[in-house]
Amino acid sequence: MKMELIQPFINAADAVLAQGLQNPVSIGNLSMEEEAYRRKGVAALVMVSGDIEGRMIFDLDPTTALRVASRFAGAELPESDDLVRETVCELANQVIGNAITALNDQGFRFRVHPPELHTADHGAKSSEDTEALVICFETCAGNVFMNIALRYNRRRRGEHVMAAGS
């Protein structure tokens, strides 16, 4: 997966988390996911289709999810509150929306699907053409993990290049 695809997501997550938490965020570990995805806690999945297709998962352990949601809500939330899961979904939605806005400026065209909770403990293993990258954001509320698996849609990309050249 090329860094030109990933960087807008890192920038967007950094900006959205820092604004919502009202605290700076630093980027911790960045690793390729060799095995199938294993959920850490409260996870939101957003699918993307178009010139680039794939998915992004935002994953927070339950304690971090509660802290982040409480910071975003401006009030202490109970752990069982649906708003905790809602917040993680909206967080994912905002990150992917901002990233795609930046990628769109580079000429890629997308459709973003509404975020959904990822409730399964495991996900599909990444493949050769859809490697997953896991980025850890260290925040004042705990670690937030962003798992991205994207690939160029060759047919769509080819059409785009041909159209641009014609």
Place this chain on the structure above:
Amino acid sequence: MEQFAAIKRTKDGQPVRYLVVDDSVFARKNLARMIETFGGQVVGEAGDGMTAITEYDRTTPDIVLMDITMPQMEGIEAAEKIVRQHPDARIVMVSSVGYQENIVAALQRGARHFVQKPVKPEVLYEVIKYVLGEDATVAHAAGAGA
């Protein structure tokens, strides 16, 4: 959250009435908190475009804050349908997807403005004032906030 000088309706001095449309409960609550700091009143909420249309008919709000990516019917389509029925409707699109094509499509189909998520309260406040124009008055009375 920061307090703002209250925005009131010029015609009767009453709080501006808002319809908030977003499939995320969190996003709706967040916008409702901002509206409160603007001295406004949320008169209706909807989680999709279809419900937004019926809620608009029911509540006839002064302003609609409308998300774009939603299930069943997306925000731009809902905005177009509302404006077709109510040409004076003031709809502000609020979305994380802020690229130019999206903004242009929304404006061409009847939206008055666009605000990108994450929403900054001071940005939304200025947009609300701009969209309401002379139909709104900023109350600088004591106790109205900063």
